[in-house]
Amino acid sequence: MFLSSLKIMFALPIFFFFFFTPSLSSNNIILFGDAFLSASSIILTRENNCSYQPPLQTTALSSVGRAFFEKPVRFLDPSINATAFSCSFSFTITKTNSCPFGDGFAFLVTSNASSFSLTDGYMGLPPGIQASSDQDSYFAVEFDTSFDRNLEDINDNHIGIDVNNVKSLASIDVVSKGLDLKNGKEMTAWIEYRDxxxxxxxxxxxxxxxxxLSPVLVAQIDLSKQFKEFMHIGFTASNGKGSSIHIVNKWRFKTVLGLPPSTKPQQGIV
Incomplete structure (x- = not known):
């Protein structure tokens, strides 16, 4: 489905890089629900007619849109159990009718690409998992445009970090940082983790x-205890009772397995 460039570089026996820059007009993407490819972008959701709300039992998969890189990516080396990764992508959230904004979207790393929720406000993310040795696991950075008190959202314009639960372990009101997820302008996000x-x-x-120069959100978390050796990477969005078009483009991603602690961090990909 798509890859404009794919590089696997072995630098030392103890670590390696995986780096790709998706060409979003080609076909190395697996799509679910409402998601589709258009020109050089991933469109995760379509415009809703929010005046019609079907009964819960008839809620369709099309209330959620997801897009994943075709193949799982190796995040852990069992011999060292450590990883680092970084990614960047541009995005736009737009609204073209009188409906409220949709739920938002999230960058997602998950062990199960087909596990999702149709619940309003969840952006397609599973609500949570029970502890077990074979459980699905996920990490997400959510760009949330819908306030849900039950999820302990801070407002309807925030970024959160989720680990195996749609209730964020850390979040930030982006308006306080001079940003606005709802203004329809293209924005760029950079996400980086170092084990x-x-x-x-x-x-x-x-x-x-x-x-x-400064991140808008930082959280302490040991993802080596959450990730499996191979994980799926992509995006997920939902509209719930609202209507937003969530667009992602210019996506770049890199993992570094076994990066020595003394090595200086890699620069974020732009």
Whole structure:
């Protein structure tokens, strides 16, 4: 389905890089629900007629849109159990009718690409998992445009970090950072995790070329305890009772297995 470039570079026996820049007009993407490819973009959701709300039992898969890279990506080396990754992508959230905004979208790393929720406000993310040795696991950075008190959302314009639960373990009101997910402008997000620091960092800005100096959100988490050796990467979105078009483009991704702790962090991909 799509790859404009694919590089696997072996630098030392103890670590390697996996890096790709998707060409979003080709076919290395698996699509679910309402998601489709258009020109050089992934369109995750379509416009809803929110004046019609079907009974819960007839809610269709089309209330959710998902797009994943075709093949699972290796995140862990069993001999060292450590990983680092970074990605960047540009996105736009637009609304063209009088309906409220949809639920939002999320960048998603998951062990099960076909596991999703149709519940309003969840962006297609599973609500949570029970502890077991063979459980599905996921990590998500959500760009949330719908307030849900039951999910402990801080407002209807925030970014959150989710690990195996749609209730965010950390979140930030983006308006307080001079950003607005709802203004219809293209924005760029950079996400980076380094196992040596057990730290996930998220930067967001209006420039697609220059990453801001300071992240808008940082959280301490050991993803090596959450990830399986191979995980799926992609995006998920839902509209719930609203109507937004969630668009993703210019997606780049890189993993680094077994990066020595003394090595300086790689620059974010732009």
């Amino acid at each position: 040596s620091e057990k730290m996930i960092s998220v930067w967001v800005g209006y420039s697609g070329e220059v990453r801001p």
